[in-house]
Amino acid sequence: MSGLAGLPVGAILDYASVLIFALTGALVASRQQLDVVGFIFIAALTAVGGGTLRDLLLGRDPVFWVGRPGFILLIAAAAVLVFFTAHLLESRYRALLWLDACALAVAVPAGVAVTMALGHGPVIVLIMGVITGSFGGLMRDVVCNEVPLTLKQGELYLSCAFAGAAAALILTALGFAGLPALIGCGLVTFALRAGSLRFG
Amino acid sequence: MSGLAGLPVGAILDYASVLIFALTGALVASRQQLDVVGFIFIAALTAVGGGTLRDLLLGRDPVFWVGRPGFILLIAAAAVLVFFTAHLLESRYRALLWLDACALAVAVPAGVAVTMALGHGPVIVLIMGVITGSFGGLMRDVVCNEVPLTLKQGELYLSCAFAGAAAALILTALGFAGLPALIGCGLVTFALRAGSLRFG
Amino acid sequence: MSGLAGLPVGAILDYASVLIFALTGALVASRQQLDVVGFIFIAALTAVGGGTLRDLLLGRDPVFWVGRPGFILLIAAAAVLVFFTAHLLESRYRALLWLDACALAVAVPAGVAVTMALGHGPVIVLIMGVITGSFGGLMRDVVCNEVPLTLKQGELYLSCAFAGAAAALILTALGFAGLPALIGCGLVTFALRAGSLRFG
Numbered sequence: 001m002s003g004l005a006g007l008p009v010g011a012i013l014d015y016a017s018v019l020i021f022a023l024t025g026a027l028v029a030s031r032q033q034l035d036v037v038g039f040i041f042i043a044a045l046t047a048v049g050g051g052t053l054r055d056l057l058l059g060r061d062p063v064f065w066v067g068r069p070g071f072i073l074l075i076a077a078a079a080v081l082v083f084f085t086a087h088l089l090e091s092r093y094r095a096l097l098w099l100d101a102c103a104l105a106v107a108v109p110a111g112v113a114v115t116m117a118l119g120h121g122p123v124i125v126l127i128m129g130v131i132t133g134s135f136g137g138l139m140r141d142v143v144c145n146e147v148p149l150t151l152k153q154g155e156l157y158l159s160c161a162f163a164g165a166a167a168a169l170i171l172t173a174l175g176f177a178g179l180p181a182l183i184g185c186g187l188v189t190f191a192l193r194a195g196s197l198r199f200g
Numbered sequence: 201m202s203g204l205a206g207l208p209v210g211a212i213l214d215y216a217s218v219l220i221f222a223l224t225g226a227l228v229a230s231r232q233q234l235d236v237v238g239f240i241f242i243a244a245l246t247a248v249g250g251g252t253l254r255d256l257l258l259g260r261d262p263v264f265w266v267g268r269p270g271f272i273l274l275i276a277a278a279a280v281l282v283f284f285t286a287h288l289l290e291s292r293y294r295a296l297l298w299l300d301a302c303a304l305a306v307a308v309p310a311g312v313a314v315t316m317a318l319g320h321g322p323v324i325v326l327i328m329g330v331i332t333g334s335f336g337g338l339m340r341d342v343v344c345n346e347v348p349l350t351l352k353q354g355e356l357y358l359s360c361a362f363a364g365a366a367a368a369l370i371l372t373a374l375g376f377a378g379l380p381a382l383i384g385c386g387l388v389t390f391a392l393r394a395g396s397l398r399f400g
Numbered sequence: 401m402s403g404l405a406g407l408p409v410g411a412i413l414d415y416a417s418v419l420i421f422a423l424t425g426a427l428v429a430s431r432q433q434l435d436v437v438g439f440i441f442i443a444a445l446t447a448v449g450g451g452t453l454r455d456l457l458l459g460r461d462p463v464f465w466v467g468r469p470g471f472i473l474l475i476a477a478a479a480v481l482v483f484f485t486a487h488l489l490e491s492r493y494r495a496l497l498w499l500d501a502c503a504l505a506v507a508v509p510a511g512v513a514v515t516m517a518l519g520h521g522p523v524i525v526l527i528m529g530v531i532t533g534s535f536g537g538l539m540r541d542v543v544c545n546e547v548p549l550t551l552k553q554g555e556l557y558l559s560c561a562f563a564g565a566a567a568a569l570i571l572t573a574l575g576f577a578g579l580p581a582l583i584g585c586g587l588v589t590f591a592l593r594a595g596s597l598r599f600g
Contacts, residue, residue, distance in 0.1 A: 072527060146552070153232075358438055
């Protein structure tokens with residue numbers, strides 16, 4: 001399945017989720033008052049953590065960002081940007097929550113797209129969607145000793161990821177394979193997560 | 201080395217340890233009051249964590265549960281069962297400790313069996329037995345922010361795993377390779393762990 | 401690039417960093433009052449954690465210590481040594497900090513050497529230098545529930561690793577490839593880290 005500029009859709013989604021998750025990682029780093037290299041480190045851990053675990057589990061060699069320095073440079077730029085601007089935000093935690101919701105809504109379809117492209121069945125697609133969406137943020141929070149957002153009561157974080165991945169599978173089964181299924185996946189994930197943030 | 205229904209013994213032990221560790225993961229999730237997808241997530245992390253690390257380190261491709269959706273469905277079933285019944289238990293922590301001891305006594309021989317079948321030497325067999333037995337529970341506790349059972353003073357958790365794996369090596373060296381060595385491994389692990397729980 | 405006794409320089413640095421990081425891991429285990437198998441476990445996690453992640457990410461198969469039992473025996477010896485002597489130290493934390501600085505100054509060039517030998521570009525070399533230097537200690541601290549040294553305010557830990565890896569790249573670009581670049585990398589890392597410990 002091919003997307004913009006000849007890049008597969010999975011790769012484009014990987015870039016987008018890396019960028020947004022990097023911003024969330026840098027926001028957590030700013031709550032921890034790290035130096036700029038610490039910002040880049042946490043941003044990178046958050047941004048590539050989920051996709052890296054997915055690739056290791058699926059035996060993709062090399063892992064998606066190795067050999068593509070663009071990913072790391074994108075992360076470094078995002079981290080430096082947050083390093084110089086985070087103090088301008090009224091509520092860093094609020095920004096973090098909403099950015100994280102956006103990142104999740106891009107990373108779940110990224111995981112789904114890559115796993116489907118490798119020809120795996122629905123159970124593995126479901127799992128890899130959830131893993132790609134959640135593990136970067138989970139590692140970010142564990143390493144920074146914050147209560148993991150992924151597992152916080154009332155956030156329903158994993159349920160949103162799960163429902164999004166399930167939506168992709170259902171749309172595919174109904175004949176809307178490819179881009180429509182991935183867009184549906186992202187919309188369902190974001191809508192549920194936004195609902196949980198607003199009314200949860 | 202072949203076991204029931206044509207499955208290698210290592211695979212059968214993997215199934216059994218996945219099931220029991222999934223139950224312990226779900227019990228920890230219930231202590232954390234997660235939702236049902238959270239139960240499945242923690243159950244899965246606990247159940248496949250150790251074996252997954254073993255497989256990544258040994259370069260087994262794919263990892264044991266990828267491409268075998270049965271593992272994930274088993275975990276989901278165990279998690280849902282605990283989700284609906286955990287409140288019936290008198291002491292969830294007590295149940296957790298004993299189930300974890302059973303899981304350890306199955307996972308250590310699972311790690312030993314798989315590593316021996318790949319032709320590795322005794323040091324790597326020992327390490328992989330301990331890793332397969334302990335890492336799932338370690339990740340469960342780190343992610344849920346509980347004091348890791350693996351490293352709690354007086355539990356002698358890792359020593360039990362180590363002694364069990366050593367027993368398998370000794371039995372193999374004495375001519376009791378295969379099933380007898382694995383059974384001895386499980387018995388030694390369980391006996392020591394049970395002793396630690398009862399008299400520790 | 402070949403070093404002592406026909407071993408590549410990367411492998412020699414891996415041995416040295418494994419030994420020193422194992423000592424730091426065992427010191428943390430002694431602060432946690434674990435038993436001797438716990439000492440070996442934490443020592444091993446610390447000692448091979450960074451290099452293992454590097455190898456998994458780079459698709460090196462097998463991981464550097466699998467199939468070379470020497471690494472594990474070295475770790476076990478270091479852990480047992482600390483188990484019997486840690487009480488003789490005046491300040492275990494002080495010893496830990498300085499040993500950790502030495503380990504970092506060996507592990508960063510180890511990561512750089514291995515990654516360069518595989519032909520990767522500068523961004524990946526930089527990343528793998530930092531990962532090899534920092535992840536073992538990070539896992540040690542996360543698992544033992546200590547505030548990660550890697551991320552402590554004012555330690556500038558990651559910045560030292562980053563500067564060291566950058567020094568290796570700059571020296572290589574200036575024509576001092578190989579051993580001189582790696583020695584420069586280690587010296588820069590250690591000098592900055594020591595400065596941070598003494599005046600930080």
